[in-house]
Amino acid sequence: MKTGKQAVLAVSRTAGRLTAGARLLPSFLVVGAQRCGTTSLYRALAQHPLLLKPVLHKGVHYFDVGYDRGLAWYRAHFPLRAGAAVLAGRYGGRPRAFESSPYYLFHPLAGERIAADLPGVKLVVLVRDPVERACSAHAHELARGFETESHFEYAVELEAGRLAGAEESLRARPYSVHHSHRHHAYLARGRYAEQLDRLEPLLGRERILVLDSHEFFAEPERTYERVLEFLEVPHLGYPVFERHNGRSRPKSLPESVRRRLLDHFEVYDTRLVRWLGGDPSWRR
Template sequence: MKPRLKRSVHAVSRTTGRVTAGSRVLPSFLIAGAQRSGTTSLYRALAQHPLILKPVFHKGVHYFDVAYDRGLPWYRAHFPRQATASRLARRYGCRPQAFESSPYYLFHPLACPRIAWDLPGVKVIALVRDPVERAFSAHAHELARGFETETSFARAVEMEEERLAGTVEELRASPYSISHAHRHHAYLARGRYAEQLAPLEQLIGRDRLLVLDSGRFFTEPEIVYDRVLEFLGLPHIGDPVFERHNARPRPSAMPESLRRELTDHFAELDALLTPWLGAEPTWRR
């Protein structure tokens, strides 16, 4: 389908979705991030489960970060109808669960409070990856998408503090605004996972937050997948195909001196992840 026609079809479908919002399900769980940490791979594995309902249009709705002004009926329009969920419940004897995956939710300063307010009882899954590799991957990703103009990763890291200065305060002061720098240039900041997980845990409770080590997911996907189903209270039905998605070729290797510097930079914050993961992060072993 051509892009323009596809956008038109989606616009009509969302209009219909808003009209029928009252008959649509809201998500029972979210994959909230982190960016470049395997969220798409986990999303596609979970979407193969017959009792897990994905969004109608695309993986990430991004309602709670950059589209909150559109309102909850707009958000509901992205999910299947209750009749679909009821039909699956009768077939499998278990309540289906809808979900979406928007990796900016974990980092956006207003997304998690909005989630806790609008989706009481929702469960949240967060994936964490070696923050040095995550940052390097994110830079290649933003460069390829045209959101980054600085081709040197080292220089982009040097520029980050200045680029992000005041962005959180601006987003809080103007809740419906969008910050290009905060969304696309936070290479190191997005890797400070403990600073993002702590307030989320306070908002929704420890029992509704599952933190996964992406390194383990990539090497032992079956074990991590079963852990997710247990967290969601869903039976294991069928065996999904596990694939890695959205991998980006790197324009060049990271200088070893910079890698050592950044690894030391994250040492204390990485250590704080152990209580959430139940083990030392794989990249620190």
């Protein structure tokens, strides 16, 4: 038997499907990276009256693990065009629907699907120190029960074997889900330049905004202004900036391990310079 909340969600999804043709599709997506502040940015943007979040939850995960459900299912998650027209009249700007699913950046098929189904869409990407991101991701997956190896260093050693053949498998079976690719890619998800280079020919450099999450948390107003300018949305005041989905920091890595991982990421961090317009904060 469904709980009250599950019943409400089921009714909402059914209603959404029935009215899918009258609903918006996203104008932009926050696509990752995982554990880089995407939830905090999403909640700040959702306070803008012309930026319309999904009806039910933050991340729809259509272009990564839900693509077999079809575009009408995806569209059902977003607000009605009629409501958006009211907002346009009230605030003098075009409302834009959006969502945030951090696996989109890393999934090998998501970029192709986004480019095909959302022509003209813009992408917002956040990056952070990839060593810190890897530690945070391990703690996150461990807490959620998707990781069984409690020692970060050993989980990193297991990664190559866990992810061997994962991308090939996902391309061969496009609607499948690879558990380790989604939950155990501690180093691979921090090689941001690889993922951005895959997206660039699909969408174009001008439709991808890459932000340093350290700078976002240090100066949220400035980052918020950059995002609004990128989206061509009028500035209507600042939201309340809060940090979401944080976890207690794991014990410090031995300096030798941190140095080894920083060396691993150095070539990829160097390739981020053209996306960020300068050195990433963790390399200054």
